[in-house]
Amino acid sequence: MEHYNMNLTLKVWKQKNKNQQGHFETFQVKNISSEMSFLEMFDVLNEQLIAEGKEPIAFDHDCREGICGACSMHINGRAHGPWHHTTTCQLHMREYKDGDTIVVEPFRANAFPVIKDLVVDRSGFDRIIQAGGYISVNTGNAVDANALPIEKHDADEAFAAAACIGCGACVAACPNASAMLFTSAKVSHLALLPQGDPERSIRVENMIRQHDKEGFGGCTNIGACEAECPKGISLENIARLNREYIAATFRGGSKNSV
């Protein structure tokens, strides 16, 4: 592939904190290599801002290899940019040409308030997991994993659901700002395994209630989440969550449900 350098115009969302109004600021970056990742391009911009004595742009990042889910940027109208099955750190600058203008915004949802610039508070996801995304093992040693035979198909499906990294792209992409794909992945990977079976009713009830309480919108089966998910979490998980919920409805739930 041809290597090249480019100059770009960036329109980046700047916001001091949760309570203040944000606005777009325009920045110029020069000599960006087509080999760089999108975040490295931001590193270059921040170095430049620091050298100029200005405040660098705050953005979330951690692993820079597509598995942590921290890099929550909405780039030119798409969560994590235009590439399929990628996070922002996996988006490379060869996507862009010299002279391009790129608009970078934080993920926007009432349930994801902006903390600063491009950094949003996604702790709502943690609280959804705390509401039921676990299994209770109250005593003794952990059972040897191989002691419980699990059908290959179920194991694969559970693994595919567990691939969710909680990045929030589903919420960012959803016209309703719904976190149903995330919640369904967390419900699914336990619902498919025998270890998750005893608490399946309480789990789905409590996680849905927490989802709603956090202020995420409802799912209307639009499918933008699946299209934007860097880990390819399937809408089938939402179908499974719905089945779990219907079953819980008929079962009448448990004394432990909220």
Place this chain on the structure above:
Amino acid sequence: MSWKSYFSTSVGKKLQMSLTGIFLITFLVVHAYINAQIFWNDGGVEFGHLAHFMGTNPVIRTIEIGLFAFLILHVVQGLLLWSKNRGSRKSRYAVKKDSETSKWYSRSMGLLGTLILLFLILHISMFWAPNRGAQTFGDGELDLYAMMRDEFQNVWIVIIYVLGCISLAWHLVHGFYSAFQTLGLATNRYKAMIKTVGVAFSIIVPLIFALMPIAFYLKWIQ
């Protein structure tokens, strides 16, 4: 949790939309089947028999109450969900390329539903309301076939009906699949099948309805 509390979460509300939606879909089949009898072009004889049965049978009249209840639930819950979901992102994106990740009709169910509702108000006030009014307070059933023949001479009425059917078709393309996805049935094994049947249904049924005013207007049937 109580039944009520199960149906009050976001998933519970979506289940209400799904179940009422499926009921309305089955209603469309019955309605289209009965009204399609006009295509015998027999001066409305076959149609008249069935219309009389539907308008006077006590079981059907009871189901009719359920139909209105479900329709109102579908409309009210739909509008409430639309407003709640729209309000879940108060600070909006400056740039959002929705068309790259989803279909316009999936995102426009509130708008399409509202257009159908406006059409339904006109439609019900043209046929159902006067007929039930005459049955209850007047001299009995009206000649619905003659009413259709007369009303559909007006080209504007025909255009509004066709537009209503187009709105219904797009609403169904998403709604049919969505209803089954909400019930948890659109798994990878069945999804393609449900989508195909849904698209076929969304074309065939609204097309049958749209052909009725067109056929009267163009005098294919008298």
